[in-house]
Amino acid sequence: PRLWLIVPAAGIGQRMQAEQPKQYLRIGQRFILDITLSRLMDSAPFSGCMVPLHPADHWWPDTEASGDSRIQTCTGGAERAESVLSALHALAEQIRDDDWVLVHDAARPCLHTRDLSNLIDQLYHHPVGGLLASPVADTLKRAGTGDLPEVLETVDRKNLWRALTPQMFRYRILVDSLEAALAGELLVTDESSAVEFSGNMPVLVEGRPDNIKITVPADLALAGFILSRF
Ligand code: CTP
Ligand code: MG
Numbered sequence: 001p002r003l004w005l006i007v008p009a010a011g012i013g014q015r016m017q018a019e020q021p022k023q024y025l026r027i028g029q030r031f032i033l034d035i036t037l038s039r040l041m042d043s044a045p046f047s048g049c050m051v052p053l054h055p056a057d058h059w060w061p062d063t064e065a066s067g068d069s070r071i072q073t074c075t076g077g078a079e080r081a082e083s084v085l086s087a088l089h090a091l092a093e094q095i096r097d098d099d100w101v102l103v104h105d106a107a108r109p110c111l112h113t114r115d116l117s118n119l120i121d122q123l124y125h126h127p128v129g130g131l132l133a134s135p136v137a138d139t140l141k142r143a144g145t146g147d148l149p150e151v152l153e154t155v156d157r158k159n160l161w162r163a164l165t166p167q168m169f170r171y172r173i174l175v176d177s178l179e180a181a182l183a184g185e186l187l188v189t190d191e192s193s194a195v196e197f198s199g200n201m202p203v204l205v206e207g208r209p210d211n212i213k214i215t216v217p218a219d220l221a222l223a224g225f226i227l228s229r230f
Contacts, residue, residue: 008074009106012082023106024059035109037065043113052076052083055145081188097172104166107214110226115207129169132207133161167191183207
């Protein structure tokens with residue numbers, strides 16, 4: 001099977017509260033989106049890459065990636081899952097059912113090459129696929145609601161993981177799972193949750209915890225620090 005890449009970049013970065021979507025903020029001289037895309041494209045033999053963009057996006061032509069003929073764009077949707085599905089549909093003519101699709105957030109520029117190659121090597125012969133994940137380090141509380149919610153219980157963190165990206169799935173399983181999950185209005189915050197709902201069992205490959213998603217302003221400085229130590 002061949003390897004394909006989808007990098008959803010159609011979000012507006014509401015929690016970042018910046019002038020432009022966070023994938024178009026710069027770390028050093030470069031757009032976050034360019035750091036993310038070049039790291040991925042330089043590290044694995046992808047047959048192609050699809051980047052869903054917001055319909056009102058006008059920054060893409062300023063990226064380095066826009067000059068890379070291996071990278072194509074399509075129009076994303078209102079939810080992340082819809083953006084990924086639109087990219088999958090855009091690949092339909094070129095891709096085979098058992099080919100691999102890796103989905104990686106544009107807002108995760110700190111992916112290490114070793115984690116990427118490890119994910120591919122570990123899953124390449126698997127029937128379904130899986131994702132990078134990192135064991136939970138904090139003590140976890142389940143609580144009620146309100147301004148000062150009461151603790152209901154401490155959740156045992158043994159066997160609890162943080163889901164990261166890339167997430168890597170067989171094309172047909174991923175398309176069918178996302179279509180079913182969206183039609184059923186299920187809560188799909190990553191590809192794995194949709195695949196789980198369809199009755200398949202993704203597997204976890206342990207990845208580095210510093211593969212962070214840039215979400216709030218403080219994450220920008222943190223990502224800059226992490227990248228400076230690469
Ligand atoms: N994304 C997307 N299409 C959407 C929503 C999100 O392609 N409709 C992408 C984002 O661009 C980002 C990744 O999915 O690369 C992870 O989403 P998130 O961190 O939530 O980014 P935003 O939705 O942009 O941020 P926020 O939720 O704070 O608005
Ligand atoms: Mg979002």
